[in-house]
Amino acid sequence: MSEFRELTPELIGQLTAIVGEDNCLVGDAIGEDYARDEMPLYGMRTPDAVCLPASTDEVAAIMKLCNDNCIPVTVRGAGTGLVGGCVAREGGIVLCTMRMDKILEYDERNFTVRVQPGVRLCDLAEDATSHGFMYPPDPGEKTASVGGNVSTNAGGMRAVKYGATRDYVLAMTVVLPSGEVLELGPAVTKTSSGYSLLHLMIGSEGTLGVICELTLKLIPDPQADTSFILPFADIETAISSVPSIKLAGLNPQSIEFMERDIVDSSADFTGKHVFPTVVQGQEAGAYILVTLDGNDEDEIFQRAEILAGVADEAGAYDVLVVDTPSEKEAVWAARSAFLTVIESEADLCDEMDVVVPVDSIAEFLGFVHDLGEENGVRIRSFGHAGDGNLHIYCVGNDVDRDDFVSRTEKIMDAAYAKCAELGGQVSGEHGIGYAKKRYLRESAGDLAIGLMDGIKRVFDPKGILNPGKVCR
Amino acid sequence: MSEFRELTPELIGQLTAIVGEDNCLVGDAIGEDYARDEMPLYGMRTPDAVCLPASTDEVAAIMKLCNDNCIPVTVRGAGTGLVGGCVAREGGIVLCTMRMDKILEYDERNFTVRVQPGVRLCDLAEDATSHGFMYPPDPGEKTASVGGNVSTNAGGMRAVKYGATRDYVLAMTVVLPSGEVLELGPAVTKTSSGYSLLHLMIGSEGTLGVICELTLKLIPDPQADTSFILPFADIETAISSVPSIKLAGLNPQSIEFMERDIVDSSADFTGKHVFPTVVQGQEAGAYILVTLDGNDEDEIFQRAEILAGVADEAGAYDVLVVDTPSEKEAVWAARSAFLTVIESEADLCDEMDVVVPVDSIAEFLGFVHDLGEENGVRIRSFGHAGDGNLHIYCVGNDVDRDDFVSRTEKIMDAAYAKCAELGGQVSGEHGIGYAKKRYLRESAGDLAIGLMDGIKRVFDPKGILNPGKVCR
Structure with a gap:
């Protein structure tokens, strides 16, 4: 690994010549957003310059210049990441791909x-639908860039049926x-x-090369889909229904779980109460949200009957059909807003x-909730029950930052060990x-x-x- | 890369100590099979020793010994490959994994x-079914080892719906x-x-490490499946139906194509005429074989009606239902036997x-058939129409070997260029x-x-x- 060098005015001039004056930002022209992603706890740094190239050729010219001069380059899409991936921690330039849209x-x-x-992602999904196709990857964060989704192999809600982003990338430049x-x-x-x-x-994650073009696989847009809310007494019972749902051959498009707590917050935030809190006289403590898709509604309702049987046996209070377009939109908007609500x-x-x-x-969630109680930190969670992918948040209000960091670090250390x-x-x-x-080093x-x-050295010797x- | 060394009697002694006398073959004890795969045209060489380890520990001991002494190691599964991958071209040992079964x-x-x-593969498929699961990858060669399938990312007949082997490997040692x-x-x-x-x-392909254990993904075994034979006038018309079948949202498990010529040979070989040659008074020149699977037969037959409409519009002479278990077995046995028939x-x-x-x-097949005619070599083909994967064979009888090799080389050169x-x-x-x-170097x-x-050097410095x- 080479020593990095400073970005000189001369190099800034050369970068400007590549991308044009408006697309090479320096000094005060660099907005605060370019210093961080959605999880500022993991560090912030304003880069020395932000370049917004419009083509593969421009990206190639930027990279050659920076490589020849040992200038660090951090690639950034929409900046919706959650692990500090697009923060230019070593300085140098941020190469933002959002003009290549x-x-x-x-x-x-x-x-x-x-x-x-x-x-x-939202623009691609909508455009694909208008062409009669579905682009199956469907992470909660719809404003993310597709390049960022590929760089993190984002999964999303439909991964249980359709797989993650990895399964839809056929070619790239x-x-x-x-x-x-x-x-x-x-x-x-x-x-x-x-x-x-x-x-x-x-x-x-942008460490081996810069993705400049993608060829993605599409599938025929399913003609019909219906979602079903399964309220349960608590998260353990809810989660324990998942293997049975999967084993029943229903091939659901998604199986999401959510705790009552986050559903309530979401209702407060959006003003819409789409998840019923009392079902058949009983207080719901957790939910499973299942979507079935297929060629027509009759076929889906045949499978829904099987789902109803499985749900009943697993202890669900009911199976609530979400069938009108407006109900469907409200339910999935609530689900997609969870992170925003938490933040x-x-x-x-x-x-x-x-x-x-x-x-x-269920075991893991219980373990983390216990850790939260022990360390005095509130835990909130939701996620993809169908594939075991859990989004768990430690949140703090009116607390000292350093104290919060030290408490969450204890939780994270124990939780990642348990996960392994x-x-x-x-x-x-x-x-x-x-x-x-x-945590990757410990686990891998x-x-x-x-x-x-x-491998990093093979792709990026400097x-x-x-x-x-x-x-x- | 280091200079390889000779396998000395002392080293053979050490290998024998690792795997036991019966499982370290040298000299005449090495059967002719270990010198080649299923395509001997690509070269044969008897290795200096064949080791058949029974565990990861034994494999690790063999590799350490060979690495320390610069002895080449070629890993081999069932030896059903078609590109000379398991031939020990540089000598050294063949490490055969077939005792780890x-x-x-x-x-x-x-x-x-x-x-x-x-x-x-056949044993895994059968065993998974008996547990209520399906292991979706289904290459024609059922006697291949699963390790070999993973090493080549084998695809098979069901890849159009379920993906290739890559999509079913969750973990490995x-x-x-x-x-x-x-x-x-x-x-x-x-x-x-x-x-x-x-x-x-x-x-x-066994160049980066030795696969010693695999965790594979399974899916619930579909409750029902039915195959349909679509006879067409010729291969162009047959192939042109494929995008429409895919666009119709039928989600077929497989879409195979076969030319009449190979169907006739297969009938001669097996003695069973499972593909009709004259349909509604018209001579069939090519076939598309579609399988639909699902939860029950009613649902499949709903989709079959859509298939019938698409097939009719695409010029199929008929849609023949293969529904009894014995018919189904006969049709798919015929399909799986094509390579054996050709050989x-x-x-x-x-x-x-x-x-x-x-x-x-269709364009590519026409191009290769023309090349065959120009060069006086018979071309035979079948394959996976749903994903564009074609198995094309140049075959020769009563011809000089060198002459055959030089003719087929011309065909291959032109065909791979066309493919690119x-x-x-x-x-x-x-x-x-x-x-x-x-051809990989030219194409990649x-x-x-x-x-x-x-990357090879990172994994295997010597x-x-x-x-x-x-x-x-």
Whole structure:
């Protein structure tokens, strides 16, 4: 790894010549947003410059210049990350891809779409639907960039049926740290043609190369979908229904869980009470939200009858059909707003995004709630019950920052150890970034981290790309 | 890369001490099978020794010994490969995993199974079914080892709906060339925890590490499935129906194509005429075989009506339902026997396994048939129409070997260039091995091959593992 150098006025001039005056920000022109992601607890730093290139060629020119001059480059999409991944901790430039925001071309006979990395997930989803397709990855944060989603292998609500972002990336154009342009994986759905550099790039969090174009797989848009709310007495009972739902062959599009506490906050925030709190005279303590999709509503309702049987046997108070478009929108808007709700209520916030085996979710959640009580920190959680991916937040109000950090660190240390013990993973979809490096090293072990470091050196010998993140 | 050394009697003694006398073969004890795979045209070499370890510990001890002494190690499963991947071209030892053939444990609540790499695909498929699950990857060669399937990312017939082997590998135990043991990816279905070493291992054809244990994802066994034979006038018309079938939202488990010629040979070979040759008074020239699966037969037959409409519009002579268990078995046995049929009829055989975009299949097949005619070589083909993966064979009888090789080389050169032009990939599921290295280099380019070489050096600094394959 080389010593990084300072960004001189001369180099700023050269960057400006590449991207144009309006698209190379320095000094006060750099907004506060460029200093952080959505989890400012993990550190902030204003970069020396922000470049907003409009094309692969511009990205290549920026990278060559920075590589030749040992200037660190941190790639940023919409900045909706939660692990400090897009923070330029070593200074240098932030390369923001949000001007590369075009949906370039649909190939309707081969079910693919070519996009630039700065397209927002919500825009892609809507546009795909208008073409009769579905882009299945559906993380809660709809304003994230697709490039960022690929960089973290984001999963989302529909991963239990359709898989994570990884499963929808067929090809990409990558600019290496050297400025060389690499085309990975012609857009076919199946390949056994050498080491999968494509899969290595997916989830590499901007440390191996800059994603400049993506070819994504689409599927025919399901003709119908219906959601079902299953209220339970408590989270343990709710979670214990999940393996039965999965085993019943219903192939649900999503199986989400949420605790009553967060549902109440969400209702206060949005002003809409979409999850019933008292069902058949009984107080609901937790919910499972299931969506079934398919070719037509009749077929879905056949499966819904099976779901009703399974739910009843698992102790659900009822199975509430969410069938009108407005109800559906309200329920999923509430679900998508959970993180915003948590952030809006908390002065300080720390998070974990572990994955545990589906049958260990209840045990793990109980463990973390106990940790919260022991350490005097409020725990809030929701997540993807179908695939064991839990979003757990430590929140603090009217507390001293250092005290909060030291309490949450105790919780995190114990929780990640428990997660490893259960055979889980550090992150399901948020990534490692800067915040979770230590936990990745503990969980993956020195041998695996050594191989990752070696791979990093192959792609980025000078270590200029997103330094200090993931492994190295 | 180090100079390889000779396998001395002393080293053979040490290998024997690791695996036991019966499981370290030398000299005449080494059967001819260990010198080749199913495509002997790509070269044969008897290794200096064959070791058959029974455990991860034994594999680790073998690797450490060979790494310390610079002895090449070529890993072999069932030897059903088609690109010379398991041939010990540089001598040294063949490490055969077929004694590690246990299905270790089902986790029925988390839908996974742990297996050793030497389990045969047919045994795993049958065992999973008996537990109420399906292991979706379904390559034609059912006697292949699961470890080999993972090493080549085998796809098979059901990939169009369920994805390739890559999509079912959740975790693995790998022995690195150094003898160190690496555990990759606790068995959860979603992760964003550092570079995916797991995905790098999948499809790496035994060049980065030795797979010693696998945790595989299962799905609930579909309650019902029915196949449908669609006869067409010719292959162009047959293939042109595929995008419409895919767009109709039927989500077929498989969409296979076969030319009349191979169907006739298969009927001669098996003695069973399962594909009708004359349909409604018209001679069939090609077939599409579609399988729909689902929860019950009513639901499948609802979709079958849609299929019938699509097929009619696309020019199919009929839609023939294959519904009795014996018919179903006969049809799929015929399909699975195609390669055996081709091999049994040919003195000499060369193959390609390209993937092209679904809407380019007909064009590519026409191009290769023309090449066959120009060069006086018979071309036979079948494959996975749903994902564009074509198995194309050049076959020769009563011809001079050198002459055959020079003719097929011309065909291959032109065909791979055409494949690249269409945006295709060198191999869909057979891999690169030794035979397709040149075509991979041409298609992937020097930059990508350079990165692969770098990755190879990170995992295997001395280059002892399966030398001369894939990239280096």
